Amino acid sequence: MSADITPLPSAGGQDVTGQDDWQPLRQYTRARIGLARSGNTLKTPDVLEFQAAHAQARDAVHTPLDVASIEQAMAGEAFLRVNSRAPDRSTYLRRPDLGRRLSEGSRAALPKGDWDVVFVAADGLSSTATQQGAVPLFAAMRERLSGWQIAPLVVATQARVALGDEIAQTMGAGMVVVMIGERPGLSVADSMGVYLTYAPYVGCPDSSRNCLSNIHPHGLSVRAAADKLAWLMREARHLKLTGVGLKDAAPEGGAIGSVDRLS
Template identity: 45%
Template sequence: MDKMTKPQIEITDPLSFLKEFTAARIAIGSTGSSIPTKQLLEFKLAHAHARDAVYSVMDTEVLEDALAQFHRPVLQLHSRAENRAQYLQRPDLGRKPNEESLNRLADQITGDDIVIIIADGLSAIALNENVLTLLQLLIPKLLDANLKLGPLCLVQQGRVAIGDDIAHELHAKLSLVLIGERPGLSAADSIGAYLTYQPKPGLKDNSRNCISNIRPGGLDLSLAADKIFYLVQEAFRMKLSGIGLKDNEGLLERE
């Protein structure tokens, strides 16, 4: 008589109630000595989405047409990284505009208060899906505050620091870089916003302020626009950015 194979029992993690508060992979349970098949397949799918995001392409033509609603010049720029493979292998090349872009910037010097740089970063999907809505919420706030807005720059194969060079070339007082963030296994569509007061080539990360995880399933786009606007106002008031500029919005003042 053949022995009956004992069925494997799926064990539910006692911390599973925490899943309603986060999209992170926690409390996924177990089956025998492994994780349940459903959770394993979800992990592999998320990993595939993350890889797709890294190699996604910013839809510059569609974005340029959509940005026309803001009645500002739109500049198509490119870093010194010629392609995606070089961009991933040589981060330094993604931090500098190429010669053609520098020539294009030289024709647009206006000395504005703010220049907005939209860079593909490590997830062009994030820009394709979310950046227009974010700008529709943010730009009216900037204009209502009488801040002079420069050209809108679309940068391919760009990293955060490229905003320093672009804004410096345009003689802008502040750079705002909206960039696709490194995708994780719970989100591949996040935008990071980096602002720098008095931008110039060679600045370090401590000269910038960052607002991260801007996406419908993370930091709400409306809340992100409010936060960016607050930090921009504080940067102009205090004439600085980076570690010297704190997010004190909503904190009680000491008597």
């Protein structure tokens, strides 16, 4: 090989000794740094790796929520099933306003009760995330909220965060927890967000919510999320509010935020 005689650099990150200078730097970032070049452009494995990640993210957006698997996870316990006014994914993506309102049939199917809180498992932009995290978080919350009147779980499809407002208002619940699939990125396609709103109503502003984000196997664990959420819910009940006022009262910054960007 000529490289043995003439020390020409190879294309990309590896020098002639075969040592990859980029490897030690990758501990500091998940960014796709130091990708080798073929001419000006990327090598085949990196091109395909990107496409695979993009495919996974798109599948998370477009695969319908598997309600049967949620039913299985609920182990025979009853839950309620609603849909937004967006009849399909394509409409859902174009019309966020429809994803925030219940379909006529869905509203009629929701029972009224004297509930402190209703939990909503919503598909959002990643059904994968909801399928994976919603039922475990619901179970973890019930362990932490003894004495609370908790409504049956509501499973919502083609749903945006604000759909929870109408669900809670229809059922007469004092607050709503929406567990929803976040917009997937290339590195994480199964991240779930949780939005807490006290005394929600149709049209209530996003600034009156608190959120926990980044709940997935490599991010915030269900257990840690449940602890933070339980604290938020108790404080919300005590202060009779959620949103910026509650964020400011939080003991630690952590993952507790007010809402900047909704799915």
